[in-house]
Amino acid sequence: MDVEKTFDVHRIREDFPILKQVVNGKPLVYLDNAATSQKPQVVLDEMNRYYLEENSNIHRGVHFLSDKATQSYEAARKKIRNFINANDHREVIFVRGTTEGVNLVASSYARRFLKEGDEIIISAMEHHSNIVPWQMLRDEKGVKLRVIPMNDNGELLIDEYETMFTNRTKFVAIVHVSNALGTINPVKQMVNIAHRHDVPVLIDGAQAVPHMRIDVQDIDADFYTFSAHKMYGPTGVGILYGKRRLLEEMIPYQGGGDMIKSVTFEKTIYNDLPHKFEAGTPNIVGGVGFGATIDFINGIDFDAAIAHEEEVLGYATNVLSDIKRVRIIGTAREKASVLSFTIDGIHPHDIGTILDDDGIAIRTGHHCAQPVMIRFGIPATARASFAMYNTKEEVDVLAKGIHKVIEVLG
């Protein structure tokens, strides 16, 4: 298929006003999308409209505005439900982001059901947010963590994973797309393997949802969590999807308003799903903005946008591979968005400073994935990460910038 026909990157860029900025006298080249993506005008407009026309608290007022606000917020939940093909909107829980999604499951599921000596499987390429909550549980309850190893390309060893299950294995928590390496893990297959052992699986989808179509029922994920801000939506809001059967069994994450049916000093009856997990006044405008984000994505040819991104990533991989002294970290067959690299003899922090001088925004450091850095024997990488609005011309600017880095630092 000819991508250009259905997806015009220059047209899409018009939807993102921030991309017109000039940084250090140069046009902004924003390649830090894995940290957070930019937001289209329609999302910003909708959030503004909400505050101007509907602002009030939800799920509690009898008045006009409260009713409007509740409708907008709940409409967003239903849009997100359709977007990830959840079976039921009650399985879609608003959280602060991926980090809170993982912590919620660790607290309300794993802390409740796992016992000393039970095992949790995670992978060698997890973001710290899918490591630390499990370590906290380990220290509290004496559960054990087992880590799926990866090869030098940054691919998980699935055969090895399969042999890690014992009758003590009680949970699996894995990343769908690695933010440090770009690897797309075969999550459907990995869930299938876990289910053969009757073990539920949580998937960290923070870097997957912006770059591919997600169908939580097709994957058969028990839990799937992601952040709005990495997929063109606002910060401070995300989703934890969970299968209803599991969510019903779980205890609430936080106590407070909205998550109860009735409270006396003797006894509290918890609210139904999803409200049982949504204590207190949520990020209402964030939820509404998230809904507008889904509308935005549905309003474009998302499949063509994904194909465009793949093309840009492939182009960037080729261009950077051709630069002497550049080493690409993460060369899995299946990748999305992320191009991590090092330059022989030059520290990533210096790369970042020099590229910034040309208006190029990349991330440098360990990307909240220190075990990945240790695995590859490097302190840090420079990381370019692409979104649908990035162009091949921007890749050329990046390549020029890298040549300048080598020239400046020798």
Add this chain to the structure above:
Amino acid sequence: MSALRELYQEVILDHNKSPRNFRKMEDATRTVEGYNPLCGDRYTVYVKFEDDMVKDVSFEGAGCAISKASASVMSAAVKGKTKAEAEALFAVFHKLVTGEPDPTQELDTLGKLAAFSGVSEFPARVKCAILAWHTLYAAMESNEEKVSTE
């Protein structure tokens, strides 16, 4: 490009490429590890004291050009100085890299350390420039074996 050239001056590029006193010291009086969790820069600074004098300084580790060159230039600058003199130098250096005006013209005393004047234009890099100094300071003034810039 000019702010960038100010940052990566010849002295810095030179000390980054061939750092001075870049070695382990077996008979150090104090050994302290300095770490910048933000970018992963990590150096071990070795100091040998003789009474109140910094008799020898060396370092090992890895990090960006700014942090490595700073450790290297520092090691050469404080060798043979008293603790008080080294600390005074750190104070002036700190002013330099954070861009604080210095009415007393102390900056003149900096010698090669003056090459770090460009850092003040890059707030994100100040921590890189002072990591080794913080580590040295801990070696002189505390019993800590690890310091972190956070």
